[in-house]
Amino acid sequence: MSSEPNIKPADAPRRNFYGRRRGKALRKNQIKHLDTTLEAVSPKGVSLEENPDRNPIDLGALFGNDKPVWLEIGFGGGEHLLHMAQTYPEVNLLGVEAFLNGVAKIVPLMDEHGLDNARVHWGDARDLLEVLPDGSLDKVFLLYPDPWHKTRHHARRFVNTENLDMISRVLKPGAIFRVATDIENYVHHTLERIMPRGDFEWLADAPQDWREPWGDWTRTRYEAKAIREGRTPHYLTFRKI
Numbered sequence: 374m375s376s377e378p379n380i381k382p383a384d385a386p387r388r389n390f391y392g393r394r395r396g397k398a399l400r401k402n403q404i405k406h407l408d409t410t411l412e413a414v415s416p417k418g419v420s421l422e423e424n425p426d427r428n429p430i431d432l433g434a435l436f437g438n439d440k441p442v443w444l445e446i447g448f449g450g451g452e453h454l455l456h457m458a459q460t461y462p463e464v465n466l467l468g469v470e471a472f473l474n475g476v477a478k479i480v481p482l483m484d485e486h487g488l489d490n491a492r493v494h495w496g497d498a499r500d501l502l503e504v505l506p507d508g509s510l511d512k513v514f515l516l517y518p519d520p521w522h523k524t525r526h527h528a529r530r531f532v533n534t535e536n537l538d539m540i541s542r543v544l545k546p547g548a549i550f551r552v553a554t555d556i557e558n559y560v561h562h563t564l565e566r567i568m569p570r571g572d573f574e575w576l577a578d579a580p581q582d583w584r585e586p587w588g589d590w591t592r593t594r595y596e597a598k599a600i601r602e603g604r605t606p607h608y609l610t611f612r613k614i
């Protein structure tokens with residue numbers, strides 16, 4: 374067996390991407406799962422080659438039902454995505470992650486747990502958001518987006534006007550957008566970009582609303598690291614108006 378999976382990124386690199394696409398060598402078992410399972414659990418019509426006109430993709434066909442769909446952007450190792458898919462069998466979970474090693478971690482686990490309500494896209498979340506139908510999602514999770522600490526790198530942060538426009542478009546009115554971050558500056562960055570827009574309402578009355586995790590939360594790998602290193606999680610909840 375080759376030490377590389379046969380797959381290539383589903384999306385052509387159309388936008389600048391500054392994160393990592395691949396990390397250390399994948400294990401044989403991971404390569405096997407990627408080669409045999411990834412295509413079956415991935416949405417069709419995300420890449421420019423498959424969908425040059427950027428038509429909306431068919432989420433009903435992807436999941437085989439019309440249950441509500443929740444999207445997790447940058448799921449990392451997939452702990453939260455798996456937890457949500459197991460906790461909410463009445464919901465469809467769609468995850469997108471640009472880092473192959475994260476995708477390689479979750480695909481065998483989806484198989485092992487026999488999850489039929491989770492799907493994943495290996496690629497850039499912006500390419501996926503672009504082809505999601507208007508008002509098609511009930512929740513979006515952006516959990517510990519890359520912090521890009523330096524001021525000159527803030528333009529790389531996932532929370533920006535273009536991405537918020539896409540997230541706003543794909544959320545139903547009344548749908549929820551959750552953002553978690555351990556970087557205080559990212560809290561301000563997010564609020565400064567969301568609050569003036571007028572299409573999201575921040576659901577916070579008191580500090581515990583952003584200091585305490587959501588009732589159905591599970592700690593992600595990145596959050597565990599942040600806490601070990603002495604940083605404090607913040608949990609922001611927005612409702613699409």
Ligand SMILES: C[S@@+](CC[C@H](N)C(=O)[O-])C[C@H]1O[C@@H](n2cnc3c(N)ncnc32)[C@H](O)[C@@H]1O
Nearest residue numbers: 447448449470471472497498516517593594595
């Ligand atoms: C700091 S990590 C957090 C991972 C995970 N959410 C957690 O809490 O453990 C940020 C993740 O977002 C992914 N990411 C960043 N930009 C992305 C993009 N445009 N599309 C898809 N994934 C992206 C990175 O590859 C990385 O895995």
